Amino acid sequence: MNRSAPILCTVLAVAALAACSKRDAPPAAPPASSASTAQAAPADAGIAWVRAASDAEVDAAFARARSEGKPVFVYWGAKWCPPCNQLQATLFNRQDFIERSRAFVPVYVDGDKPGAQKLGTRFAVRGYPTMVVFDRGGQELTRLPGEVDAQQYNEVLTLSMSAQRSAKAVLAQARAGGQGLVEADWRLLAYYSWETDQQQLAGAGGVAALLRELAQACPAAHADSAMRLRLKALAVADSQAGPVAGAAAQRAPVLALLADAAQSRRHMDVLTNSAAGLASALSAAGSAERKSLLAAFDGALVRLQADASLSRADRLMALVARVQLAQLDAPGKDKSAATPAALRAEVRDMAVRFDREITDGYERQAVITTAAWALEQAGLMEDSDALLKANLAKSHSPYYLMADLADNAKKRGDKAAALDWNAQAFDKSEGPATRLQWGARYLGMLIELAPQDAQRVERAAAQLFDEAAAMPDAFEARSGRSLQRIGGHLSGWAKGGAHGDAMKRLQRQLDEVCAKLPAGESRRLCDGVLKPGSSA
Template identity: 55%
Template sequence: MKLTPRFAALAAAALLATAPLAHAATGPGPGVSWQAAAADADIDRFFAQAKADKKPVLLYWGAKWCPPCNQLKATLFNRADFIEQSKSFVAVNIDGDARGAQKLGTRFKVRGYPTLILFNPNGSEITRLPGEADAAQVMSVLQLGLAGGRPVKAVLADARAGKKLSANEWRMLGFYGWEIDEQQLLPVAERPATLAQLAKASEGADAETATRLWLKSIGALAEGKTADPAQLPRLRAVLADATQARAQMDVLGNEAPDLVKALTPQGGDARNALLAEYDAALKRLNEDTTLSRADRLNVLQARIELARLDQPKAEVHPQRIPATLLTEAREQTARANREITDGYERQAVITQAAHLLGRAGLWKESDELLKSALARSHSPYYLMSQLGGNAKKQGRKADALRWYEEAFNKSEGPATRLQWGSNYFGALIELSPEDTPRIEKAAAQLFAEAEKDPGAFYERSERSLKKVADLLTGWNKGAPQAAAVGRLKAQLDGVCGKLDGSDAKARAACEGLMKPAARKA
């Protein structure tokens, strides 16, 4: 996916900080018989069970801290119809911090949290569900897949060949998780043209799907590429129609700046008119109480992004955002903080609220919100990393490093610790490159943790370690740094030497970390 209040009184904030969570928020949620998988043997057993029972498999890949994952738990996994529907499939949960989870990530070609994949009883992938869509829409697409739907790969092939598809098959394509495809269906470079082709071919079969595919094709254009300006009236028609805008809420919110820039590439009357119409549509969605809090805040953030569109790329100051919009940002984020009692929803919404406050230039409010929420979060290290990011953007280097370090120290789970540790390490290199002892200590700790984790050289964990290795190579400019890098390389060589000799992939990844040929430009 593409993935942020001021309090009336300190007493109110203190009360919120000590109120209990609605639940512990440690798994995908109650009511569904989730099967936890941490190794190939687990997956093989669950797929064999599904085949024997002639049931599909729904695979959920996520993490405890991940805000969009928590949003799924708060809006989809707890729905009565989802819980009832789960009796007809085998529900498998891969926690990204389980011992073998990152290796399983390689097997299923999943990277981003969350990813939802539906398989048929024979183990063939049917579709990847769009976790960013409205929960009711996701539920609808899940039911289509469960009702004997063909693998979306075959459906796409037929669509590209000009064969006739049913309305339900077009809907499967429109609501496919294109952002989490990981090039299973298409190379990323081919996505805009293919989506445009599909949008045109689907006209007359399902209007909502055709519009969705068209909007996604425009949003997927590379930065700087423009769309045919003759298509501008189509976007204006969607924005003006409350029913259409509601159906395309997630695309209109997530792709707002890209849609505006692609269809009105130059500033002026046309862009100003579109911005006014877009803001009116988003404001209507923001006030729609049938949407979740997270979705309403998402469209509020889209309004802020559009207000920033023609401003310098540097972090914006609040005086550059309309005062009424700033008031709405303050009021809505404060209301969410007061009203939310569900632990899953808090992790999704409060982190999002703090992010949008920062995007509006309301740094003080963003920091206050995050600090007040620390005691209530089941993953406070995520909020700490946001505080570090806020401080860095404001030029408060010491505070930034303190928060990044605390976030790393408090983080839990092997993959999460490597990711948070690499973020802390990156901040050290950027903000305090002269602090050789601290930098060496952080890298040495990460290599030591990688030695204990059999999945350290797969997927997200491997990318975290690559980040550290590449930063070390770029930092190695003088004698003290060279000596530290030499010691760290020797430590890493020892880690590689202790890996299971039968795991050639892990050994190659480890040995390639600090070799010049293995580094990305």
């Protein structure tokens, strides 16, 4: 989990991705849920999901797709993930999406089902949520963004389902000069989920260089696609390197976008999630250009923050972007003091109001975590703690909130509280992949804040290795990366020969786990967990 990213479990951030609903296309009736209960009724009951956790189940879904002549929509998610809950609350429960789902075979892979992490490796997915569209023959067509609003999502979904060629094939033609490409082709690239690409299209060169290339190549006649590619390219620029080349020429169209309510609404996901990065790419700190750009941004973000057609999570992200822009040029690591008092009051008021208004369990998981982060970003740490604690009993995944409480305590310098909340979060976490992820986080903080407590460190690591031994896919996808982080934490703890006896016991325990694995990549990764450099 990365509190410094927007409402994203991607790593991507993922960046980090939220969908939103619109008034003019109302969702189906929300699931019955009380603000005082931790249970969330299924929001996607109308979708005939194929719930898959094995190759055989996925293969059966593709066989069905071939026989019915339908594409396949794969959704990779997790119960605790805030943007996954956002999708449940604002997209998967919409009648128009439910009806559209009958035109494809919808496959849901819950990352915590036994064996599901192996599917993560098969589909090259890392962060939750990731959504991939395949043709009936099993070829990947595209990856869908989860952060655009629901109506726009349906537009992109329609485009993807009707695509005659994959995004990979369209990209190759774009890079070869683009002759013959039509608006639909450029839209397929502009609305591709670059945050969850995992080098499927970008390759070794990386997303940043590729997006710059596409932004320059997209014809101005395809205005919407050209603007989105420009924004995406600017958003991934190195914020420490100063303004990008040609910043002055690129500033004018962005300023025009910010002044246009309809256009800024259409690209609200990039504007809210990447405001500080865009400002850094287009202007130098302290310059007159920076000042005018920040004023234009604030005006656009104020509109988005007040836009009732946006989801609560998206409106909160507009407010978070305003806070981040206010702190952009502030010195030091803790920039919260640079937040104007009036802006702090807006953050506090919106958090309180949304907490009071929400009745849907999925929306609560998405919004409260974002609101608590917004409060922390604005320097309202006590308010953030109070909001999180008040929602522990209302959340279906309270361990996520506990981890946020641990982060807050650590930032305050309260080591004991940070470790206690992290221990509780690990203890309450559910699902094998999630427990390894939360366990890696707990072990890392334990080694950072209390490295002298060797018994506690060894006990936690031994428990994680025991749990990994019981998993059929412990060294696949996210779980494999969690175990590599665990190994990294322990190797750092034992640097210079410290804690030699404990490390020998842990190595023997891990050797027993590895010995039971068949020869191959998983065995190689297992053997390298406590031997940095031997596993990639």
